[in-house]
Amino acid sequence: MIKKIRIDQLTPGMYIHDLNLAWFDHPFVRNQFLLDSDADLQRIVATGVQSLYIDAARGRDVDDAPTLEEAEAATEASLLAALAEPAKPAPLSRREEMSRASRIHQQAGQMVRQVMSDVRMGRAIEVAQAEEVAELIADSIDRNAGALIGLIGIKNKDEYTFLHSVAVGTLMITFAKSLGLSAQEVRQGGVGGLLHDTGKMLVPDHILNKPGRLTDEEFAVMRSHPLEGWKILKQVEGIDPVALEITLLHHERQDGSGYPEKRKADQLSQMVQMASIVDVYDAITSDRCYHKGMPAPQVLRKLWEWSPHHFNPQLVQAFIRTIGIYPVGTLVKLQSGRLAVVTEQNDAAPLTPLVKVIYSTKTPGYLPPEDLDLALAAKQGGDRIAGFESPEKYGIDVGRFLLAA
Template structure:
C-alpha cells in the first residue's frame, strides 16, 4: 500500500516509493529506495523534503493516509476555491489578443536570450531592451492574460531557460495585478521575473542540462546562480529595487528550507513568496530535457500539497485564482467522451470553463468545433464535465488551431 507520510514519521526500514520532490534536487540517486541507516533520514530532512510516499509492502508501515485519501483531501481544498471573485475586467477578446501576445512573448524570448549571452561573455547588459519587452508583456497580460498563458503551454524544450524566464515574467505580472499592485510595481516585478535566472549564464551548460542526478558539488554550483545573478545586477545602475526580489528570493521556502539565505515565513518579502510559487509552477508544468511535464491541474495539486511547507498557503490560493485550474489552451477529456480545448475561464467557477469541443474519442474523428460552457446545464449550451487533462501530443492535436 502506498501512504503519504511526514518526514517526522520516517523510520529506518521504510521504503520510499516517491520523494514527492519533483522540483527539488534531492541527494539520492533514485526517486525510490529503502531507508537503511539513520543518515538516510537526516539527508531527507536536509534536502527540504517535508512529505513523501512510502510503500508498506516493501518496508515498515505507519499510521498515515493512503495516497488515494491524501489526493481526495487535496481535491477538496481545491474545490473550496471553486467559487471565486470575478477577475479584473479584460479589455480584449482572446482571438484579438493572441497575435499581440505572441509578438510580446517572442520579443521577450529574444531579449532574454541576448541578455544571458551578454552575461555569459561579460558584456554590458541591455536592460532598456528588457524593460521595453516587459512593458509589452505586462500590457498584454492586463488586456487578456489568457492569451499569454496559452502561449506558455507551447514551449520548445530546447529553449526552456529563455521561455521559462518569459513565462515567469508574464505570470508574475498577472499575479501582481491580482494582488492589487500598481502598474509601476508590476513592471518592476515582471522585469525581475524575466531576469530571475540570469545567474545561470555563469553556470556550466553541461551541469544545467545534465539529465542524470546532480552530484553534491554540481548541486551547489547550480544553487550559486542566485548569488551570481544578484551580484551581476547590483553592479548595474538603474535597476528598480523591486526587480531584485524575484531574482534573489525565488528559491527561498516558506518553512526556511530554501536557499541561499534560508529565511522563512513572512520574513521573505511578499514578491519573493509570489516568485517561488510562479517559478515552481512553470518548472513542473514545462517539458525539459530531464522532466516530463505535469498537466496544469496536476501542477496546481502539487502546489497545494507543498503549501504550508514550501509556499505561503494563502498566496497559493491567490495564484490558483490568477491562473485557473484549467488554463486557456488546456486539452481536456469530457464526460461525454469528447476532447476540447479550454478557451475561456468562467468568472463564477474555476472548474467549469468554456471548452471548444472538437474531437469524438469513441469514433476517433474530428467534430465541427462547438463551444460548450460547462457552467450551464444541458440544453442551454452546457451539460458536460471535465474528467481529465489530456496530452495534445498523444492525440496529435494542434491546440493553437482551436484558439
C-alpha cells in the first residue's frame, strides 16, 4: 500500500515510492528505492522535501499515514476549492490565432538558439532580440493564450534546452498578464524566462544530457548554471535587472531549500517566485533523454501539493487558473470511453473545457475528429471528463490535432 508520510517520519528500512520532488531537485537516479542508510536519509532531508510517499508492502510502515488515494483526494478537493473564481475569456479562438502563434514560436526558438550559440562561442548577446520576441509573444497571448500554450507543449527532447526557455518565457508572459501586471513587468518576466537558462551553455554536454545518476561533483556543476548565467548576462549592455534576478534565483524555494543562495520567501520577489513555478512546471511535463514527462494535470496537482514549502500557494493557484486545470494539449478521457484533446479553456468552469474528440478506447481506434463543448454537454446531461491519459499509452500525437485547423 502506498502512503504519504512527513519527512520527520522517514526512517531507514522504508521503501521510497516517490520522493515527491522534481527530478532535478534531488541527486538520486531513481524515485523508487529501499532507504537502507542514514547517509541517504540525510541526503533526502537536505533536499528540503516536507512529505513523500512510501510503499508499506515493501518496507517499514507508518500506521496512521494517509494512503495515496486519500492524499490525492485531499489535494484535488483543496485545488478545486481554490479555483472557484472565474477569469476573463480570451477575445479570439485558438484556431484563429494558431498560424500566427506558430510563426512566433518558431521565431522565439531561433532567437534562443542564437543566444545560446553566442554564449558558447563567447560572443556578445543582443538583449534587444529577446525583448522583441517577448513583445510578439505578449501580443499573441492577448489574442488567445491557448494557441501558444498548446504549442509549447510540443517538444523535441533533443532540443529541450532551447524549447524549455521558449516555454518558460511564454508562460511567464501569460502568467504576468493574468495577474494584471504592467506592460513593462510583462516584458521583464518574458525576457527573464527566455534567458533564464543561459548558464546551462557552460555545463558540459556529458553532464547536461547524462542519462543516469549524477555524481555529487556533477550535481554541483549542474547547480552552478544559475550563477554562471547571471555572470554572463550581467555583462550585457541594457539587460534588465529583473531578467538577471530570474536567471540567478529561479531555483530558489520558499523554505530556503533551493539554490544557489538558499534564500527564503521573504527574500524572493514576486517575479522570481513566479519563475520558479513556471520553470518546474515545464521541466516536469517535458520529455528528456533521462526523464519521461508527466501529464500536465498531474504536475499542476504536484505543484499545489508542494506549496507552501517550495512555492507560494497564492501564485500556484493563480498559475493553475491561468493555464487551466486541464491545459490546452492535455489528453482527457471522457466518461463515454472516448479520448479528447483539450483545445480551449472554459474560464468560468475549469472542469468543462472545449475539446476535440479523436479516439475510442472501446473500439479501439481513431474517430472522426469532433469539437465538443463540455460545458454545454454537461448542461444537457452529456459527456464529462473522467480523468487524463498519457498520449504515449495510445500512440497519439497530440500536436497533430492541435495544429490542425
